[in-house]
Amino acid sequence: MSVPIKGNTTSNNSTPGGSFRNQAHTQNTGSGGLIVAQFCMSNSVSYSSATYGGFAMTQLYQINRSGLGQRMAFFYLENPPTGSNTLRVNFSGSQWNPLSTHIRSFTNSGGIGNSLRSGGSATPHNASLTVSDDSLIMMTSCSINAITSQQIPTGTNQSYSQHNTNRQVATGAISSNAGHSAGSIALRATSTFGNISLDRTEILGVSSPVSTGNGDFFLVM
Amino acid sequence: MITIISKIELEGEDNLKSSDVGYTSDVDVINEINEAYDASLGLFLGENRTKLELNLVSVSSFFSETPYVNEARTQVENTEGLVLIEITNINQL
Numbered sequence: 585m586s587v588p589i590k591g592n593t594t595s596n597n598s599t600p601g602g603s604f605r606n607q608a609h610t611q612n613t614g615s616g617g618l619i620v621a622q623f624c625m626s627n628s629v630s631y632s633s634a635t636y637g638g639f640a641m642t643q644l645y646q647i648n649r650s651g652l653g654q655r656m657a658f659f660y661l662e663n664p665p666t667g668s669n670t671l672r673v674n675f676s677g678s679q680w681n682p683l684s685t686h687i688r689s690f691t692n693s694g695g696i697g698n699s700l701r702s703g704g705s706a707t708p709h710n711a712s713l714t715v716s717d718d719s720l721i722m723m724t725s726c727s728i729n730a731i732t733s734q735q736i737p738t739g740t741n742q743s744y745s746q747h748n749t750n751r752q753v754a755t756g757a758i759s760s761n762a763g764h765s766a767g768s769i770a771l772r773a774t775s776t777f778g779n780i781s782l783d784r785t786e787i788l789g790v791s792s793p794v795s796t797g798n799g800d801f802f803l804v805m
Numbered sequence: 806m807i808t809i810i811s812k813i814e815l816e817g818e819d820n821l822k823s824s825d826v827g828y829t830s831d832v833d834v835i836n837e838i839n840e841a842y843d844a845s846l847g848l849f850l851g852e853n854r855t856k857l858e859l860n861l862v863s864v865s866s867f868f869s870e871t872p873y874v875n876e877a878r879t880q881v882e883n884t885e886g887l888v889l890i891e892i893t894n895i896n897q898l
Binding site: 592593594595596597598599600601602603605606607608610628667668678680681745 | 813819822823857880881886
């Protein structure tokens with residue numbers, strides 16, 4: 585396997601003020617293209633669909649965190665159009681609360697792997713995700729209180745955007761460029777106090793080309 | 806990190822429309838834009854959120870006195886693919 589290559593990111597924390605939000609984002613050029621989008625907003629409405637450059641994105645999950653009054657979602661699209669395009673997310677009705685959006689592009693990706701979600705649990709919230717060799721992990725959390733770390737793996741703080749959707753949201757945390765070895769990866773999210781959720785998703789690398797050894801081969805006609 | 810500046814205006818009778826108008830890396834420009842937003846449309850949305858959800862208030866009432874507001878809450882790592890001008894002074898908006 586080889587590690588996915590991280591591309592452009594776009595992060596926004598505005599109020600849609602309607603039943604959809606458009607966000608420009610530039611997808612990098614290269615094989616194994618992948619675009620992912622993490623969202624969090626008040627659960628007063630739900631996510632109905634998302635598109636990038638007019639192509640329908642796949643909803644990996646949408647979860648209603650009723651204790652936090654928030655709805656979190658993850659959409660992705662393999663082999664998206666490259667260049668600057670609009671990512672549109674549609675809602676079941678008008679959203680007048682702030683929306684947390686984090687969009688990230690990849691190239692050299694094998695798509696989406698394992699994904700698990702854990703609701704609010706007392707800080708520090710510990711969890712894990714089993715991944716394949718050379719995968720990356722994306723993480724996001726929500727809490728009533730300020731979020732203080734996103735650790736991938738546990739003990740290694742990763743940078744993230746802290747958004748305010750009338751709750752606190754950490755979005756955009758991702759593994760270091762080297763990727764992980766296959767196996768169970770320990771993860772941790774922390775907040776100043778109280779409960780914090782922890783959602784994690786594997787970004788797969790691509791299989792390495794089959795070696796031809798010393799280069800000798802037979803061509804059978 | 807680069808921050809995209811958006812223009813927020815009324816679309817139709819009751820929706821917000823956001824258009825990107827420039828970018829900046831100047832923290833003072835970002836703060837000035839967002840403080841003005843928070844004191845105007847942000848304040849209106851905060852005070853009327855429930856009424857907006859229940860259709861008891863229309864956001865058009867805010868825009869009857871203010872044609873548009875700016876907001877600087879989109880962050881990108883680079884300007885690749887962006888056809889936007891750099892804003893170094895809020896008076897450029």
